[in-house]
Amino acid sequence: MTDITDLTLAELRDALKAKKVSSLDATNAYLANIEKAGDLNAFVLVTADKARAMAKASDAKLAKGEGGAIEGAPLGIKDLYCTQGIQTTAGSHILEGFIPPYESSVTTNLWRDGGVCLGKLNMDEFAMGSSNETSYFGPVINPWRAKGGNSKLTPGGSSGGSSSSVAAHLCAAATATDTGGSIRQPASLTATVGVKPTYGRCSRWGIVAFASSLDQAGPIARDTRDAAIMLRSMAGYDPKDSTSVNRPVPDYEKSLGASVKGLKIGVPKEYRLDGMPAEIEKLWADGIKWMKDAGCEIVDISLPLTKYALPVYYIVAPAEASSNLARYDGVRYGHRAKEFTDVQSMYANSRAEGFGKEVQRRIMIGTYVLSAGYYDAYYLRAQKVRKRILDEFNDAFKKVDLILTPSAPSAAFALGEKSNDPVQMYLNDVFTVTANLAGLPGASVPAGLDAKGLPLGLQLIARPFDEETMFKGMNAIEQAAGFKTRPENWWA
């Protein structure tokens, strides 16, 4: 038979249920792939023993005809999710060696449904980055390379370990998180499917906090079906997260293949940027044509405040981060400096040693915009503009069912290419950050390759808690794009 790791999550699930393969075989095959893929640096920690034990337990259930929705499926977990008894670092030196005595609600849901934990995936430090270069554990490498080239490209960020490992078949699917685009941008750069659900759909409990009003968990998977399966298991009400929304989780897989005929697709003119690569323009035009051919009605819409979304984000997110990251003081957990003279210098030295440059920069911005005398000018104004951005989306969704845009302003770029200019790096999230500010679901689907042979994605944004329509649209794009290309395996 074919390589077991080439089966999609859906195919593997069905093969496991039919007892054609065992979870232990699948788990061992993925562990072998991981071992050979050290060059990608996708994992911070591989939990081989735990994975095999979980796989055996799954096989025992499957043998009795029992087991959950993803029983026996080997998964990668972004290192932002706390995992009981397993080191959780958030990509930071300050949390190196931190072993949570509890399990995040989302991973608890995945293990309840039979998922197998392969290990913890590398990421930008505290999810602050778009290229994975801020990770204390080194950058993740994209399995995709430019045609004829061998320079190392970024898999996007912050969920770069998730996107890289899914694209390279180091796991059947992965968890990720998205605060400004950290699921959708990496998915776009690696030809994977990334879904950021509505704010409140997945519990944030046990996920290391970055910007609490924006953070949302979601999957990165190989195709829309796999993403639908993952989201169904990850999502759900959790009383431990006060922003978790108590409504039933639909079977998203049922939305796949449903006709999109008659759906109104909004195309916002403000997402056409000056200097945007012609290939991305063309891809977007392709996407519009695909939806039209599938019977959708294309509606030109205007979201004039789009250009202000990133500046709003770079006030709100650092403000919330500076507050959330105040907990790292070298007292209760995490790194404590060896040199200090009193408790104040112990805090300041521990934090200076433990946090990387970008994290410190954002803590500084956040502390500044929240400080006395500047709060109204920055933070309050940003939250007002944010409200207007939300209103703009609400108005648009009176006229359309989905909004179609490119996922990212460029294909995968080289390591080091944008790391010296923070604003250039921040612009990676120009198409994705609006959905975070408004709490809307958004997803990236692979749609084509650029001239260098690098993948590009299209993004769909939907109404709050209308992931089902979003999955319908994603599936329609997937069908029309017929994207089947895989990166050439140079790393194993």
Added chain:
Amino acid sequence: MSVDNEIVRKVAKLARLAVPEERIEPLTAGLNGILKWIEQLNEVDVTGVEAMTSTVDMKLPMREDVLQSGPTGGGQADNVVKNAPRTEDHFFVVPKVVE
């Protein structure tokens, strides 16, 4: 608005980040680059707009004021101090704070 070295020193102190003197100048320049970019928000008319507090239209849920079970409940002293750099008898140990 822009920041100068003095404000950056003050903010670093508020943020409990030890910033060596030679890092102040580059940090000031870096922050000003970002703040300048952020300032385009002043173009937006926000008269009469209520600042956003939540994306979810819901009331903060209330629960019975009783001890929970599990990791958010009581009896977790061992777990609470488990990851601390220094502890003694379920206390966190820090340098002397009272003279």
